[in-house]
Amino acid sequence: MTDIVIRALDRDDSRRLAEMYRGDRDFLKHWDPQRPDAFYTDSGQADAIETTLRECTSGRMWSGVVLEDGGLVGRVSLNNILQAPFRSCSLGYWVAQPYSGRGIATEAARQAMQIAFGSLGLHRVDAFAREENAASCRVLEKNGFKKVGLSRGHIHINGRWRDDIMFQRLAPWDDGIRLDPPAS
Structure with missing residues (x-):
């Protein structure tokens, strides 16, 4: 059995991430926005990580990497973190194709x-x-996410605007009233 953990993104992750993105470049063009060639270089990943770490420091994001048996195999992030009455974010994840x-x-x-x-x-x-990404839909459903709608023209991928299924999960402590999680 393998050991799978996530940890916060680090500047030292740039070389491995660049290597993984280069290996998945053709695959990702079907699922990710178009990126400049520089994104796939070590220095491009270093720049992207710096930008991401600034977002994390501001509290607008939590970004991490996925490790299998200590080796980096993917990314995971909590994006667009909103506080106050919303207390929400959007989940993003990617595991390199050889590990999927x-x-x-x-x-x-x-x-x-x-x-x-x-x-x-x-x-x-x-x-x-x-919808055609059945594996990603399964990841969400296995984690308790429920389909709540369809977001038309949600993201521009591979030359056109694509629809996305919107999933949502509420905190396990949600009672419809409470603003804060219960004290631990």
Whole structure:
């Protein structure tokens, strides 16, 4: 059995992430927005990580990497964190193609939900997946996400605007009234 953990993104992750993104470039063009060539370089990933870490420092994001047996195999993030009456964010994740289909993304998403509903004290997590991405839909459903609608023209991928299924999960402590999670 493998050991799957997530940890906060670090500047030292740039080389490995660049290598993984280069390896998945053709695959990702079907699922991710178009990116400049520089994104796939070590220095491009270093720049992207710096931008992401600024968002994390501001409290607008939590970003991490996915590790299997200590080796970096993917990314996971809680994006667009909103506080006050919303207490929500949006989940994003990616596991490099050589590691997919083994439950790694499902476990990474589960651990990200612990962070969202635990230390971040959020009430709701949204996630989006294209209908034809059955694997991503399964990751969300296995983590207790429910389909709540269709977001038409949600994201521009591979030359056109794509629809996404919108998923949502409420905190396990949600009672319809409480603003804050119960004290631990």
